[in-house]
Amino acid sequence: MTDPSAPAWRTGESEFDLSLRGVGKIYPGNPPLHVLKDVTLDIAPGEFVAVVGPSGSGKTTMLSIMGTLDAPSTGEVWIGGVATGRLGEAERSRLRSDRIGFVFQQFFLLPALTALDNVATGMLYQGINKRNRRRRALEALDRVGLSARASHRPTQLSGGEQQRVAIARAIAGEPTILFADEPTGALDRAAGRRIVHYLRDIADAGTTVVVITHDQELAALFGRRISLLDGAIVGDERELVSR
Numbered sequence: 001m002t003d004p005s006a007p008a009w010r011t012g013e014s015e016f017d018l019s020l021r022g023v024g025k026i027y028p029g030n031p032p033l034h035v036l037k038d039v040t041l042d043i044a045p046g047e048f049v050a051v052v053g054p055s056g057s058g059k060t061t062m063l064s065i066m067g068t069l070d071a072p073s074t075g076e077v078w079i080g081g082v083a084t085g086r087l088g089e090a091e092r093s094r095l096r097s098d099r100i101g102f103v104f105q106q107f108f109l110l111p112a113l114t115a116l117d118n119v120a121t122g123m124l125y126q127g128i129n130k131r132n133r134r135r136r137a138l139e140a141l142d143r144v145g146l147s148a149r150a151s152h153r154p155t156q157l158s159g160g161e162q163q164r165v166a167i168a169r170a171i172a173g174e175p176t177i178l179f180a181d182e183p184t185g186a187l188d189r190a191a192g193r194r195i196v197h198y199l200r201d202i203a204d205a206g207t208t209v210v211v212i213t214h215d216q217e218l219a220a221l222f223g224r225r226i227s228l229l230d231g232a233i234v235g236d237e238r239e240l241v242s243r
């Protein structure tokens with residue numbers, strides 16, 4: 001790939017990674033709100049990254065843009081060697097359903113469905129047949145320690161377990177990147193730590209995991225912490241000691 005505006009270190013071939021180049025976001029208004037300011041960063045395959053910062057610092061906006069749910073006002077988001085801003089909307093949503101998983105603070109499970117069906121339903125638009133959807137859903141539930149709860153409905157599960165079902169739904173389609181926006185925000189500390197533990201396992205298995213949190217204690221459990229303040233990156237540290 002010889003695109004001169006591509007991140008310099010990219011090979012453009014097989015590695016899946018995430019790069020932001022000069023990403024800005026301005027919400028129109030009087031005055032306009034400059035929510036992200038010239039954000040440039042690279043995230044390598046399999047990294048386990050926390051994005052930390054106080055409320056209103058632009059974390060959710062940055063995650064929506066990294067996940068191609070929202071477009072930047074300036075700059076470009078590269079995913080796996082692809083400049084996402086140059087894709088059409090249909091191609092972008094294809095990229096999203098094939099490569100990206102999302103987890104939110106609210107679990108968004110369907111109350112009438114079992115854990116297994118909640119997870120399997122997440123793969124409906126990937127062209128995977130029903131039998132394989134069920135098999136993959138069971139495998140994904142197993143990865144978050146819930147294979148014994150596959151036939152439970154959300155009301156029969158704790159908050160932490162419901163969030164683990166949501167994580168299983170997000171990883172069942174085998175995304176290359178998993179984004180989570182305050183996934184522990186509705187949980188107590190012990191359940192939150194367990195969520196981080198499962199997310200770390202997912203990153204160790206090769207999926208890039210990017211998690212937003214305003215909780216510094218939880219952020220300390222990540223391999224890399226990117227700090228955001230007033231829409232700008234003010235810190236980017238990696239853990240020095242491997243655990």
Ligand SMILES: Nc1ncnc2c1ncn2[C@@H]1O[C@H](COP(=O)(O)OP(=O)(O)O)[C@@H](O)[C@H]1O
Binds near residue numbers: 027035053055058
């Ligand atoms: N769709 C929007 N329109 C206008 N302003 C927005 C919109 N979304 C977020 N904002 C504003 O952008 C700022 C950053 O919000 P957000 O990205 O949600 O921060 P965080 O997730 O760190 O709390 C806030 O001031 C918020 O009010």
Ligand SMILES: [Mg+2]
Binds near residue numbers: 059061
């Ligand atoms: Mg937020």
